[in-house]
Amino acid sequence: MSTYTIKDVAQQFQLPISTIRYYDEKGLLPFVARDVHGNRVFTDSDLNLIKTIVCLKTTGMPLKQIRQYIQLCLQGPTSIPQRQALLAQHKAAVLQQQQALAQALQEIEVKLNRYSAPNAVGMIQAELAYVAQEKAALDLPNAFAH
Amino acid sequence: MSTYTIKDVAQQFQLPISTIRYYDEKGLLPFVARDVHGNRVFTDSDLNLIKTIVCLKTTGMPLKQIRQYIQLCLQGPTSIPQRQALLAQHKAAVLQQQQALAQALQEIEVKLNRYSAPNAVGMIQAELAYVAQEKAALDLPNAFAH
DNA sequence: TTAGACCCTCAACCTAGGTTGAGGGCAAGG
DNA sequence: CCTTGCCCTCAACCTAGGTTGAGGGTCTAA
Numbered sequence: 001m002s003t004y005t006i007k008d009v010a011q012q013f014q015l016p017i018s019t020i021r022y023y024d025e026k027g028l029l030p031f032v033a034r035d036v037h038g039n040r041v042f043t044d045s046d047l048n049l050i051k052t053i054v055c056l057k058t059t060g061m062p063l064k065q066i067r068q069y070i071q072l073c074l075q076g077p078t079s080i081p082q083r084q085a086l087l088a089q090h091k092a093a094v095l096q097q098q099q100a101l102a103q104a105l106q107e108i109e110v111k112l113n114r115y116s117a118p119n120a121v122g123m124i125q126a127e128l129a130y131v132a133q134e135k136a137a138l139d140l141p142n143a144f145a146h
Numbered sequence: 147m148s149t150y151t152i153k154d155v156a157q158q159f160q161l162p163i164s165t166i167r168y169y170d171e172k173g174l175l176p177f178v179a180r181d182v183h184g185n186r187v188f189t190d191s192d193l194n195l196i197k198t199i200v201c202l203k204t205t206g207m208p209l210k211q212i213r214q215y216i217q218l219c220l221q222g223p224t225s226i227p228q229r230q231a232l233l234a235q236h237k238a239a240v241l242q243q244q245q246a247l248a249q250a251l252q253e254i255e256v257k258l259n260r261y262s263a264p265n266a267v268g269m270i271q272a273e274l275a276y277v278a279q280e281k282a283a284l285d286l287p288n289a290f291a292h
Numbered sequence: 293t294t295a296g297a298c299c300c301t302c303a304a305c306c307t308a309g310g311t312t313g314a315g316g317g318c319a320a321g322g
Numbered sequence: 323c324c325t326t327g328c329c330c331t332c333a334a335c336c337t338a339g340g341t342t343g344a345g346g347g348t349c350t351a352a
Contacts, residue, residue: 001280006329018311021330026309031277033286037318039329041286045277052257058250063309076274076291077267084261087254094251098244104204105240108233111198115230121223128222131177131191134147140179140187145222153298164341167300172339183348185299209339298349305342312335318328 004042012047013054027067028053030074049073059094150188158193159200173213174199176220195219205240 010017023029024040031049033041042050049070056066069086072079114123128144135142156163169175170186177195179187188196195216202212215232218225260269274290281288 001283003284016311017329019309022310031289033281033284033289035329037329038331039318041284043277043280043284043286045273045280052253055250055253058246059254074290077270080261080266080270084258087258087261091251091254091258094247094254098247098251100204101240101244101247104201105237105244107198107201108205108237108240112230112233112237115226115233120226124223124226127191131189134189134191135179137147138149138179138187138189140189143177143179144220151298152300162341163299165339168340171301181299183299184301185348293352295352296350298347300347301345303342303344306340308338310336312333314333315331317330319326320328321326322324 001044004047006040006042009042009047009050013050015054023053023063026063028063028070030070056090059090060097061090065090147190150193152186152188155188155193155196159196161200169199169209172209174209174216176216202236205236206243207236211236 004012006017006020009015010020020029024032029046029050032046033043035041053066053070056069057063061069065086069083072083072086114120117123128146131144132142132146150158152163152166155161156166166175170178175192175196178192179189181187199212199216202215203209207215211232215229218229218232260266263269274292277290278288278292
């Protein structure tokens, strides 16, 4: 059972010290104690909660919502239903995000494949020609190289 | 072969009109032509490129980098190597992002499972007791319900 | 010929999420 | 006893990515 300084925590989670202080200021770390000099003192349990915070942040949860979750945690077991609701909703959001990401990634891969195809230059030229024809047919200026 | 107004484009991509104008202002849409009144005129090819832009945005690419990609596209086939490099690098970033997301999601699921376990209340109480003991042993104040 | 629905620009404003710097305190080692 | 390296607060500043509103033009249908 030991304690950690803000620097330790920063290193462990690969965050700037300023960010940890910012999170504290924003109410995400109400559980962190202070020593006689006002210095933050982190315990192992604190690290556990911070790990959860980082995890929620990684998945894109806004800090306000994270703060809300932490406040529910402070309240003890009575808030379990609310915590469940909050996390379940967030989980759904993350799943959607994963979907979107995977789909977009596929399109990027399609582009990449085009670029590494043997006749990539020819294909791009053909596309450019199509654009040129389209713009010309509509009497519009064409910003592409031609 | 037809043309589209900014409103059409906004609807198609589910973006506010203001965002499309903002992207244009930021140099992401240099290929969009104007009619005699200064109104933007979008072609089918334009929509294709915008689809790519949206895709890059979805995967978290900063607008500055997207602009760079678009500018490479304007230059014709000579910029294929640079485009390839840019997209390959971005693809790697997206893969990492997916990894992180999946891992964080797992932790969230672990939490959720805890909360829906039959003896969730007991477990949470035990955790709280542990925290209380830890803080007490170190002579620190405890912010949790107890 | 006027109302409604489009379109435009430009400048101001906004939120999230931090970062930076000034000004100051405590403690250990030389 | 002083330098180095931690820690602190508070206020200012910053970037990204938009949004909003004023002020004004065009076109169509009643």
